[in-house]
Amino acid sequence: MSTKTQIPHVDYLRLGDRPHLVANECTSCGARYFDRRNACASCFGTDFREVEVATEGVLTSFTIVAFAAPGVPVPFVAGVIDCDGTSVRGNVINTEPDDEHVKLGMKVRLATTSLGTDDDGIEAIGFGFEPAEGASA
Amino acid sequence: MSEDVFILGINMTKFGKHPDLDIQDLGAQAAMAALADADVSMGDMGILAYGNLVGQTFGQQLQKQIGQTGIPVYNVQNACATGATALRTAIMAIKAGECDMGLAVGVEKLAGAGLLGAGGGGGSKDGHHWEPSGRVGAVATTDGRIGTQQMPGTFAQVGMEYLYKNDYEGTPFELFAKISVKNHKHSTLNPLAAYTKEMSLEQVMGDMMIAYPNTRPMCSANCDGAAAAVVVSAAKLKTLSAEQQRRAVKVSASVLTSDPWQEACQVLPDVNTLTRVAAKEAYEQAGVSPEDLDLVELHDCFATAELVHYDNLQLCEPGGAVDFFESGAPWRDGSTPVNVSGGLQSKGHPISATGIANIWEVCHHLRGEAGDRQIEGAKVGMAHVIGLGSACGVHILESSAA
Numbered sequence: 001m002s003t004k005t006q007i008p009h010v011d012y013l014r015l016g017d018r019p020h021l022v023a024n025e026c027t028s029c030g031a032r033y034f035d036r037r038n039a040c041a042s043c044f045g046t047d048f049r050e051v052e053v054a055t056e057g058v059l060t061s062f063t064i065v066a067f068a069a070p071g072v073p074v075p076f077v078a079g080v081i082d083c084d085g086t087s088v089r090g091n092v093i094n095t096e097p098d099d100e101h102v103k104l105g106m107k108v109r110l111a112t113t114s115l116g117t118d119d120d121g122i123e124a125i126g127f128g129f130e131p132a133e134g135a136s137a
Numbered sequence: 138m139s140e141d142v143f144i145l146g147i148n149m150t151k152f153g154k155h156p157d158l159d160i161q162d163l164g165a166q167a168a169m170a171a172l173a174d175a176d177v178s179m180g181d182m183g184i185l186a187y188g189n190l191v192g193q194t195f196g197q198q199l200q201k202q203i204g205q206t207g208i209p210v211y212n213v214q215n216a217c218a219t220g221a222t223a224l225r226t227a228i229m230a231i232k233a234g235e236c237d238m239g240l241a242v243g244v245e246k247l248a249g250a251g252l253l254g255a256g257g258g259g260g261s262k263d264g265h266h267w268e269p270s271g272r273v274g275a276v277a278t279t280d281g282r283i284g285t286q287q288m289p290g291t292f293a294q295v296g297m298e299y300l301y302k303n304d305y306e307g308t309p310f311e312l313f314a315k316i317s318v319k320n321h322k323h324s325t326l327n328p329l330a331a332y333t334k335e336m337s338l339e340q341v342m343g344d345m346m347i348a349y350p351n352t353r354p355m356c357s358a359n360c361d362g363a364a365a366a367v368v369v370s371a372a373k374l375k376t377l378s379a380e381q382q383r384r385a386v387k388v389s390a391s392v393l394t395s396d397p398w399q400e401a402c403q404v405l406p407d408v409n410t411l412t413r414v415a416a417k418e419a420y421e422q423a424g425v426s427p428e429d430l431d432l433v434e435l436h437d438c439f440a441t442a443e444l445v446h447y448d449n450l451q452l453c454e455p456g457g458a459v460d461f462f463e464s465g466a467p468w469r470d471g472s473t474p475v476n477v478s479g480g481l482q483s484k485g486h487p488i489s490a491t492g493i494a495n496i497w498e499v500c501h502h503l504r505g506e507a508g509d510r511q512i513e514g515a516k517v518g519m520a521h522v523i524g525l526g527s528a529c530g531v532h533i534l535e536s537s538a539a
């Protein structure tokens with residue numbers, strides 16, 4: 001697969017055979033950031049290393065957004081996922097967006113989704129979290 | 138500790154729609170009424186602290202309407218804590234000994250702006266060429282695709298996170314809706330509230346869903362409004378009339394915090410830690426305990442937010458907010474009445490006015506002037522606001538007659 005046919009929605013999403021998220025981890029205190037930081041907000045250190053974030057986690061909070069900015073399809077489930085100690089923001093996808101199917105504490109795993117293709121034929125790939133197999137919610 | 142500071146006069150306008158009044162009209166109405174309530178004039182003021190977030194106006198524009206005396210003006214912005222920040226700025230000036238009287242004003246015109254923080258997000262970057270930009274190199278807008286950045290959904294998650302952490306086993310939607318039922322019931326006694334209609338649980342739950350579990354009546358109401366307060370030093374107060382001294386309300390604690398770093402704060406704003414820190418410091422400053430509070434006005438920008446602040450403000454045992462609510466404690470006839478004004482869900486939330494309007498509500502009770510909704514014998518009260526980003530203001534107020 002050519003590296004030029006796809007582009008990740010955000011730079012902390014790594015594509016390929018095993019899509020996953022990466023974070024900038026402070027080498028002093030271990031705080032993790034998905035965005036670029038000038039210094040660590042926790043300990044003020046300036047040295048960071050890239051680390052891989054677990055692709056499976058537990059849904060620790062969610063909302064089902066029914067009313068959003070123009071162009072944002074609703075309803076969608078927005079949530080916080082505890083991925084082995086790293087909190088991640090993401091949508092819960094590949095399930096019905098209602099409180100029968102989405103439950104606090106449910107096990108979820110990273111999944112990718114297409115955002116569409118631009119005029120150069122490049123497909124943008126986003127991510128969300130889907131119910132993990134065998135999860136009984 | 139430096140000199141004590143008192144609220145000498147305070148006022149809020151009716152919250153709601155004021156199509157015929159501009160921002161200066163609203164600010165002037167509250168400011169002039171606060172000065173009249175204090176029985177002083179602009180000529181007595183040594184500082185003006187002014188907050189107006191959305192309208193981007195300045196205190197100097199207000200001065201043109203109520204009195205240009207050359208005093209320093211501090212224009213402050215601190216999200217939904219803007220009003221509390223303006224008040225605290227005036228209090229700090231007095232504590233610093235720079236003046237003995239000051240005026241704080243918060244004003245906002247929002248009627249017709251839709252739900253707070255919902256809709257109207259930034260322009261879509263979706264184009265024909267994916268182009269990474271910003272600190273996460275996003276090729277398309279992230280709001281709605283990687284969670285939500287809008288207020289209703291953000292605060293919905295704040296409440297749901299609390300339930301997850303405390304192993305709640307009931308029905309979240311119904312629990313939060315009941316909190317809204319309480320505040321809408323309280324609002325029926327507040328003639329200055331934007332909405333004063335009682336709502337049943339069925340009506341709250343059956344209304345338009347904004348961001349589960351928050352329906353429309355569970356969200357703060359965007360509206361127009363202003364509030365203003367005159368603060369005075371203890372030494373100056375002693376030189377004023379017996380009536381002014383009797384009605385003065387002591388500011389026993391004035392605290393402002395920002396959000397300290399927490400593991401998850403980059404993905405969901407942490408409105409808890411800074412509130413806990415502010416409350417703890419406020420109780421220490423005032424030398425009172427949560428059991429001493431006769432009423433609390435807390436920042437119920439959404440029904441889901443009110444629940445977590447019961448805990449953050451130590452109104453209940455740690456982890457016990459659900460039990461606290463279900464015991465009836467925060468109803469106006471309960472042990473710790475919360476949001477007897479109707480709260481932001483009914484009274485309305487003209488952002489910059491909110492942090493002074495909640496002080497007005499508490500002062501009204503401490504002075505015994507709250508009419509039909511008076512909490513009998515109220516001596517000590519707390520006012521709390523949160524601005525996302527984040528800022529938290531907590532004030533503890535005590536009746537002078539205490």
Ligand SMILES: [Zn+2]
Binds near residue numbers: 027040041042043045
């Ligand atoms: Zn660090």
